[in-house]
Amino acid sequence: MNESRLYEDDELLMLSGLQHYSFCSRQWALIHIEQQWEENIKTYEGQLLHKRADNPGLTEKRGSLLISRAMPLVSRRLGLSGKSDVVEFHAADESTPHGYCTRLAGRRGMWVPFPVEYKRGKPKPDDWDEVQLCAQAICLEEMLDVTIAEGALFYGEKERRVEVLFTESLRSRVLAYLSGMREWFERGETPAARYRSGCKSCSLIDICLPRMKTSSVDHYFNTYMEWETDD
Ligand code: SF4
Known part of the structure; x- marks a missing residue:
């Protein structure tokens, strides 16, 4: 991955692939390089859960909270694109640090973005879900020119929301996985x-x-x- 250049449309990798790659680099390549896909009960349940979150273009307002669903995401610097399940925008106040809030078209005031990803099952021992959520945050940061400190994963089986901090270490893991994906993708090979x-x-x-x-x-x-x- 070359962070000093901006990637064109036909070079963008799918954001959802980060989770596949962090689980198994071969699985990612079979899906994203060889275009093979098999449904099993877990992927089917996952899709049902996503459908509940996925209502393109809808923005709800609940008091000082805006909720945007299925927002398209892109990072030209990372060469990554996809969409969010949900991005919450919380109204900023005087305690919000400079650089952590943004203006939104058609809305007054400043807003703090907070990505939320829906997952089937329960929290996993590995960092696959956190990596995907952090990549979404990095895309939003580039699109909105803002820093995003945290987001959340919502687990369907437990109906539980787990907050995730976008630490330097988590951001480095996103970059490391992406660098591996980019190498295999450019070589057109499957591990x-x-x-x-x-x-x-x-x-x-x-x-x-x-x-x-x-x-x-x-x-x-x-x-x-x-x-x-x-x-
Ligand atoms: S090695 Fe093959 S079967 Fe095993 S996780 Fe990877 S893609 Fe799936």
């Missing part, structure tokens, strides 16, 4: 399969065949090592 516990819940397991690929690679490697030691 090799490696079977692991996460494969059991992967919607692409029947396309990927990780056990077969892993064992054939291992078989080839072991055979090669035997040849080497025979000499």
Whole structure:
């Protein structure tokens, strides 16, 4: 990834791919480079949950809160595009630090953006969901010329909202994943399969065949090592 340039439309990677890539780089490449996709019950449930949040163009006002759904997002600097589930805009007051609020067309005053992403299931031990939310915040920062300190993940299974701070460390992880995606994308290659516990819940397991690929690679490697030691 080259942060000193601005990416054109046909070079933009999908923001949703960050979650795929942080789960498994091969899964991301099968979906986003090879355009393969398999539905399983988890992806179906996830789509239902997103449909509830996804009502394009709708902006609700609830007191000092504006709620915008399915807002298109883009970062030309990162080469990333997608859409948010929900962006809340909270009315700023005198305690809001300079640079953390923005003007909105057709609205009076200053507003603090706060992205919210809907997820099926419950909070995960890894950082996949936080990475995707943070990437949304980085897109919003570039679009609105503002700094966003936090957002939230809403988990369908627990009906629970978890706040996420966009720390330097989380932002660095977004950049690291993106850099890996950009390299594979520009080479047009798909990483090799490696079977692991996460494969059991992967919607692409029947396309990927990780056990077969892993064992054939291992078989080839072991055979090669035997040849080497025979000499
Ligand atoms: S089956 Fe496993 S290795 Fe293959 S794409 Fe899914 S998670 Fe990755």
